[in-house]
Amino acid sequence: MRIFSGIRPTGNIHLGNYLGAVKQWIALQEKHECIFCIVDLHAITTPYSREEMQKNILDAATIYLAAGVDPEKAIIFVQSEIKEHTELAWLLGTITPMGELQRMTQFKEKAKKHPEYVNAGLLNYPILMASDIMLYKADAVPVGKDQEQHVELTRTIAKKFNQKFGKTFPEPEVVLPETGAKIMSLTNPKKKMSKSDDARSCIFLFDTPEDIQKKIMSAETDSGKDVIYNVTKKPGISNLLTIYSLVTGNPIKEIEKEYKGKGYGEFKKGLAKAVIEYLEPFRRKQKELTTRDVYVKEILNQGKMRAQTIAQATMQEVREEMGLT
Numbered sequence: 112m113r114i115f116s117g118i119r120p121t122g123n124i125h126l127g128n129y130l131g132a133v134k135q136w137i138a139l140q141e142k143h144e145c146i147f148c149i150v151d152l153h154a155i156t157t158p159y160s161r162e163e164m165q166k167n168i169l170d171a172a173t174i175y176l177a178a179g180v181d182p183e184k185a186i187i188f189v190q191s192e193i194k195e196h197t198e199l200a201w202l203l204g205t206i207t208p209m210g211e212l213q214r215m216t217q218f219k220e221k222a223k224k225h226p227e228y229v230n231a232g233l234l235n236y237p238i239l240m241a242s243d244i245m246l247y248k249a250d251a252v253p254v255g256k257d258q259e260q261h262v263e264l265t266r267t268i269a270k271k272f273n274q275k276f277g278k279t280f281p282e283p284e285v286v287l288p289e290t291g292a293k294i295m296s297l298t299n300p301k302k303k304m305s306k307s308d309d310a311r312s313c314i315f316l317f318d319t320p321e322d323i324q325k326k327i328m329s330a331e332t333d334s335g336k337d338v339i340y341n342v343t344k345k346p347g348i349s350n351l352l353t354i355y356s357l358v359t360g361n362p363i364k365e366i367e368k369e370y371k372g373k374g375y376g377e378f379k380k381g382l383a384k385a386v387i388e389y390l391e392p393f394r395r396k397q398k399e400l401t402t403r404d405v406y407v408k409e410i411l412n413q414g415k416m417r418a419q420t421i422a423q424a425t426m427q428e429v430r431e432e433m434g435l436t
């Protein structure tokens with residue numbers, strides 16, 4: 112099976128990105144051929160800093176490595192370095208109905224958030240994502256819940272291509288984690304944890320222990336004082352329980368038992384300690400890697416060459432099938 116996934120290089124990566132996507136990658140790379148991309152062309156569809164882009168790309172690569180992506184096992188590369196992504200996106204655009212793009216939840220949300228920045232790239236975002244996946248003929252795409260709709264659209268596009276031009280692409284499956292597919296914001300647990308929100312709403316993988324402590328202690332909780340998992344009545348505590356369970360490996364039921372009658376304060380202190388411990392190896396590895404830029408760049412370069420071979424072969428096939436050679 113071939114796996115493809117990616118993250119936008121928008122600065123820091125948070126616990127939601129890790130628990131929703133990257134943690135799955137680490138397990139999948141042991142058994143499958145994996146390709147993990149830094150999707151800079153997607154990152155420029157919302158406001159971004161041109162000056163910080165190259166640093167953010169390197170940081171993203173460092174994060175992949177610090178989180179455990181193994182360049183011996185998986186291909187890591189930068190999307191814009193392989194021109195075939197945009198070429199295939201154009202071709203797929205000609206078989207993608209406009210209506211499908213306009214109904215995408217992320218398009219609507221992002222357009223609402225940045226009304227001054229509703230560009231055609233934002234609308235076409237899912238086509239480029241389909242192109243990322245299809246260029247490598249990926250069978251499965253490990254992502255968080257918010258990307259499920261985009262992967263479904265990729266299936267639709269792949270099916271349409273196959274019907275029109277002959278069987279070429281697999282219809283890729285979305286792979287969601289059992290728990291953690293949607294980690295919620297610390298300041299508003301009815302919304303997902305998101306990089307573009309206030310820093311207090313996210314725990315970043317490389318936050319200092321002091322920051323983690325502060326953010327968790329001031330996380331929004333619900334009325335009452337019992338630590339009980341109930342997403343409708345207690346969205347805040349339920350989100351924190353999910354995180355607690357994921358970083359310790361203890362089932363939620365056991366954590367509820369441990370904090371029975373102890374109140375939210377004690378629970379949050381325990382959670383902060385658990386998250387700090389969980390993220391400690393990430394911080395250590397990141398520190399080590401930030402001094403090794405040349406090594407990280409070399410990995411991206413190797414990744415580019417390996418990815419390019421696959422991408423060029425697919426494009427050759429697609430051009431022929433579409434009557435373009």
Ligand code: TYM
Binds near residue numbers: 128150153257
């Ligand atoms: P991005 O950069 O927004 O997010 C990266 C990954 O993190 C997951 N994620 C979450 N999971 C759980 N809880 C959350 N609060 C949370 N927030 C984010 C996302 O689902 C994603 O898996 N369009 C993609 C990048 C992309 C891509 C691709 C992914 C481009 N091409 C091809 C897969 C395959 C994105 O913006 O992810």
